[in-house]
Each structure stands twice: as C-alpha cells, then as structure tokens.
Amino acid sequence: xxxxxxxxxxxxxxxxxxxxxxxxxxxxxxxxxxxxxxxxxxxxxxxxxxxxxxxxxxxxxxxxxxxxxxxx
Numbered sequence: 001x002x003x004x005x006x007x008x009x010x011x012x013x014x015x016x017x018x019x020x021x022x023x024x025x026x027x028x029x030x031x032x033x034x035x036x037x038x039x040x041x042x043x044x045x046x047x048x049x050x051x052x053x054x055x056x057x058x059x060x061x062x063x064x065x066x067x068x069x070x071x072x
Contacts, residue, residue: 008055013062020055023048 003019011019027048033039 005054008058011058013059013066016055016059016062020052020059023052023055027052 008016008019027045030039030045030048034042034045039045
C-alpha cells in the first residue's frame with residue numbers, strides 16, 4: 001500500500017486491478033486483526049479504505065477515458 005498517487009496514475013489498468021486485489025486482501029487481514037484485538041492502530045483501516053477508493057477512482061477514470069477514445 002505504500003504507493004503514491006503519482007505512481008498509481010502511471011500504472012495501466014491491469015496493474016491497478018492487481019493493486020486493488022492486494023489492497024482488499026490487506027483490508028481483510030486488518031479487519032480480522034481488529035476483530036481479534038490484535039490491531040494496534042485503527043487508523044490503518046481507514047488508510048486502506050481510502051487507498052482502495054483512490055484505486056477505484058483511477059480505474060473508473062481510465063475506463064471512461066478508454067470509452068471516450070473509442071467513441072471518437
């Protein structure tokens with residue numbers, strides 16, 4: 001999850017989907033750790049959720065750009 005926004009913007013769609021899958025797995029692990037009381041920093045959950053939202057936004061923007069390129 002340590003990628004910056006500029007790094008994410010430079011990725012292609014397949015790499016973004018792979019990053020999204022890894023981030024969702026990380027969020028799942030954090031939720032399990034939270035449920036069992038092993039999570040020290042609850043801010044990690046929020047950070048991962050926001051990171052996933054950023055990736056989803058970039059994926060959608062790339063899909064829209066690709067659709068507009070095809071229609072022109």
